[in-house]
Amino acid sequence: MAGLHQNRSGEMEVFVRVVELGGFSPAARAEKMTPSAVSKLISRLETRLGARLLNRSTRQLLLTPEGCAFYERATRILADIEDAERAAGAGEQAMGRVRINTSASYFNHILAPVLPDFLALHPGVTLDITQTDAVVDLLAERTDVAIRAGPLKSSSLIARKLGETALTIVAAPAYLERCGEPRSVAELDAHTRLSFGYVRAIDGWPLLEDAKTIVVPATGRVQASDGEGLRRLALAGVGLARLTSFTVRDDIAAGRLLPVLEHLNPGDTEAFHAIYVGQGGPLPSRVRVVLDFLTQHARVN
Template identity: 75%
Template sequence: MARSEVNRSGEMEVFVQVVEQGGFSAAARTCLMTPSAVSKLVSRLETRLGVRLVNRSTRALQLTPEGCAFYERSTGILADIEDAERGARAGEEPVGRIRLNTSASYAAHILAPVLPMFLELHPGITLDLVQTDRIVDLLTERTDVAVRAGPMKSSSLVARKLGETAMVIVGSPAYLERFGAPASVEDLEKHPRLGFRYVRTVDGWPLKEKSGTIVLPVAGRVQASDGEALRRLALTGNGLARLAAFTVRDDIAAGRLVPVLDRLNPGDREAFHAIHIGQGGPLPSRVRALLDFLAEHGRVS
């Protein structure tokens, strides 16, 4: 088939729908096609490209590495086409829905106070906010931007640093009055240490001793899935928690939480990044608008 006879952008649109809808049947409904027509289109595309893009099974559709790369490039190209058409019709004002995945702590303490400003600046954008401390796969979760804490691993994701924050051990005044404030690592071992119920980069509390930095395991009868839940547990006297400083700064200033064992703090800091799929390729204007806004108003310290 001659190149001029191939509707490559149309093929990309159908393939992107297959990925984002999770299968041929769902994509067919979105594209107003039959499932067999969608399947044949993807097969023709694979034949023309000379690679397999998806592994088909009765249970699920799984992208090959080549399929992932083609999906990323296709979404960028389609976004460029959409932006060009929108720019011709109504200027460069970004519009559309953004799916943002972030931790509950970042959403509550950093994003929520500045979100009205972002929505006022961009009235054409709708934000779909998903809160979880779990590391998600942006492709399978159909996420445009994610804000993640911790070191970035080498991947195909593009990261923009949003700053970093210190860590601090805190307890409520009522808890410390009842059980006493720990003065050493040995004292701390006797206290319930509220922790996350999933494995983190450092699975415990790093503490500075004369011999060097040690890691004290989390111990206690309560664990939680996100930092904001741990903060609430500490506020209500369920034990001590080691949390990002920006999440408890107001609580400490108001006397609702009290820092303990500052002298044993090794000075480690947790970095935050806004990440998205693609290696420097084109982005939809709505995604660029959010990334630029977070870089200026969504910084962590």
Template identity: 70%
Template sequence: MARLDVNRSGEMEVFARVVELGGFSAAARAFRMTPSAVSKLVARLELRLGGRLINRSTRRLQLTPEGRAFYERSTRILADLDEAERAAGAGERPAGRIRLNTNASFGTHILAPLVPEFLQRYPGVSLDIVQTDAVIDLLEERTDVAVRAGPLKSSRLLARKLGATRMVIVGAPSYLARCGEPRSVAELEAHDRLGFCYARTIEGWPLIRDGAPIRLPTVGSIQASDGEALRHLAVGGAGLARLAAFTVREDIRAGRLRAVLEDANPGDLEEVHAVYLGQGGPLPARVRALLDFLAERARVR
């Protein structure tokens, strides 16, 4: 079949929608087609490309490695086409919906106060904001940008650094009055140390004891799924928490929390990045606008 006889961008769009919506029927409804027509189009695409893109089962669709690679390239090409049309018709004004995933602490203390400013600057853009401290797969979650704290693993993701923040151990005055303020790492071992209920890259609390670095496990009756939950628990007097300084700065200033054992703090910094899919090619204007805005206004310290 001659390439001019194939609507390749149309095939890419249908295939991408099948992946994003999780099935042929949902994609068919979106395009006002029949499920069999969508299935045949994907089968024809696989035949033309010479390989299976999707493993089909009665319960769900699963991308093959070739299918995942084709989806990533297709979405970039479709985004470039959309951007070219917007540039020709609207002076390249950022427009469209952005799906942003962020950890709860960044979303609460830094992002939320800035959202009105961003939307006022780019009225053609809308935001879907999902808060979770768990590391997600941007492709599977159909996410444009994710904010991540901590060391970055080597991956296909590109990143913009938003800053770095020191870590601090804090407790509520009510907890410290009830359980005593730890004056040494040895005393700290007897306290409730609030932690996360999922595996992290860095486990335990890095500390300095007798001039040497150690790592103290989090041991307590409560664990939580995100830093904001731990902050609220610490403010409520449930135990001590080791949190990013920017998340507890106002609590310390207001007297809701007190920093403890600063002389045992190793001074380690937690970096924060905005990550996104891509191989260095052009980004959709809306995504580029968000990344530039975060780098300009959402600085972490």
């Protein structure tokens, strides 16, 4: 049994090398193997798992969805093995500074409330948190972990999913009393639609019309750089805003904001991920404990 597990961890390590170094040849050099041996090992692994992990072409290797999932789990397992060996040998606990980049909405409503628990669990870790909705270059900004919303672009970055949340159009009671409540897409033309000040994956509000989903431009006189800013504007009665459910859940429950056009909500969701840079090996324990805590205690819904 021990030999079987050792072989599996070895397969994982070679597979991770292939993904992070971008091919069989560089992985073979790193692992002191031949490219043919690496190729055969990956083929055996795929056969044992019953799933294709890599799509091969003459120019590049691309991860399949199954390969992405296996890569994420494999890097986590290898990191756990290294941390376990290090801890057994030196009694090490996670130590050092972790730089986190996140949106103000996620920080205020999801992360901040659970930070005391993290700090109690890991007294050797220091957190440096920056709040922005802008997409940052993790290497240039020396960021260890970034929390991002929306679809992920193909890149060398690795992601752990933190969940999905619905979106809702909301307005303050004072705004609806002053301007009336829209009942149809056409009636939105007479209303102030608060929008983000940057281009998003879907630059508008998806709504149902005649059983089809259309995207209504969210162009108004007021824009904000982040979701928390839009929430504040909506609370002040400036206009309508379409925001993630966790951002406005408490406001709706307290009557500070009211859902609008729910009968036209197509039910789309926005995914959140914790993004980090693959290091070519196991993650530092200080980063791993942050990622593990986020995926267990700071999920969105």
